[in-house]
Amino acid sequence: MQPTTRLKKPAGSRNEILTVGAGDRVYESTKLGAVFDMLINHGVPADVVLRDVNIPHQEVHSPQTRISLTQLMTICQNALRLSTDRHLAYRIGASVHVSTYGMFGYAILCCPDFRKAMDFAMRYHALAAPLATIEFSEDKADARWTIEPNLHAVAESALYRFVTEMQIGIHISLMRDIMGPTFTPSEIGLAYPQASDFGLPQDQIGCPVRFEQPANQIVFRSQWLDRSADLGNKTTYPTIVALCDDLLGDLKLRIGIAGKIRAVLLRDIANPPSFEAIAKLLDVNDRSLRRQLRQQGFSFRGLRDELRTQIALKYLRHTTLANEDIALALGFSDAANFRRAFHRWTNKAPSDIRGE
Template identity: 30%
Template structure:
């Protein structure tokens, strides 16, 4: 099979959520987790580690194993439809506790990186129905069998998420797929329970817009706020994991109080300082901006989660004195450290 290519595909910055239901489903068909994970660099122990992160390349390796090990045993559509919101951890709980289904959709799209996106998703409300449009990611080149796999898989996941949020009464109006009907396509009708078109211009799932205005089954304002905060922190971790800026970000966070100069960081990364500076600029940042962002993130953590004094925080973050820290913090947050700490 052709190689999967993706910009940043080897960066291990995504939660392991998406693989757990897949390996469990394979296990039910007498295919071991070790077989499913072969060649991916992921072990069975990693699947139960909430702090283990994977790359898109690892995900597609496991998908390829599925295609090789389970041809004809189960369809990706059925596999996706077996997903549960809890398979997505905090991300799933946020969807379930949103105020309306529309809010859940907006949250889901805004925080999609937490679900390790393998396709591009758009919700179009310009017509009579709401329409999920599923496309290939513009910089994610897949072989034909994998492209079909991910579109089927995502279609099943979307149906499952809607049913989890709205209940089993949720129905699609119709569905279309941008590929030919497979041999024995009856399972498409049994899973989707709606009119289906193959060889369409694009893969789309349509449903009544009225569903968007309903309250999810688990709607709860306080729960949503709590899990949204957790999701935001996780998204920050993912965003901080990209490219050379992400690598610098991780290294600085891992050595609190020891903020290397650009030249020292270049040595650690095996680069010339001019090369590192060019790479940082090409990613839209500067070295000082990265250091300031790390210091600000650490400062907000110390202020909200500890009783550390300004003097202690100042020393931990490498400032000459507490007043220098307070001036810097007010420049970053537009409020003083004391005002920030008093916020609810």
């Protein structure tokens, strides 16, 4: 059975869990690209860096590329094998900045205060190809990020340490991006013993590193969170959060049984197979398939309409196709039926979208 990662959804649906298969290609390639670039800069040939990753080097930085956790773990394993840089994992993490995270990063910058930024980063972490689960907590004196690598890394000691130290590098880099370059943790706690092959560069972190602690943690003074968020914007923030909610919705469409049905429907959205035909194709009985869809919060009709809506919006916004042609592409008998369906989906007319 394929390993899975369980990701909590953001506020408003905190108890819902997204179950992402390790092989599901649903994430942007930001972190994979950071590992790739660092090894290329060390003189490693691209085909060697990407061995068994199954991505052409031309597509590593493409905004259309989607990767799986398996691919991300594979390139991390390649990095462990190919580099002798003791601080490689941290350096890779430190090369990741808010600007590389797209809408997720922009939302962090727009948070009106730093506590909201910490909360946002935790709740929307699913958008950032999560190598680890992260939790933020605070008491009167100290705040801390707790980091636990995903199950895919636990079985291999070196990979566990690599992922932990890479994630610490990412966190410190992002904190310095939003709080200023002088941000310095009070201490780093690591759950494993000190090793000789690689480790954290204490001079770059600027704080003590303690080993064999109860958890992997970045600890810093709560006073850092009281500072003014100079780049925060109370007006822009809710708009960006709404866009991130849309991105999470798209992520949900790509995973689990809904993702498999979505892939089948996209093969020919104009002549989509029936629910029964898809169940047979996926080798699942009808009742079980409906139950699995319901557990993800979908119905078959709702999933099909969601895809049709997305495709219709792309046609309307980015092409000059007539409504009749869009209707045909989506499987409607005529433009009038398409217009009625589109109004039902969006509460707008197609002409409203063209005029936006």
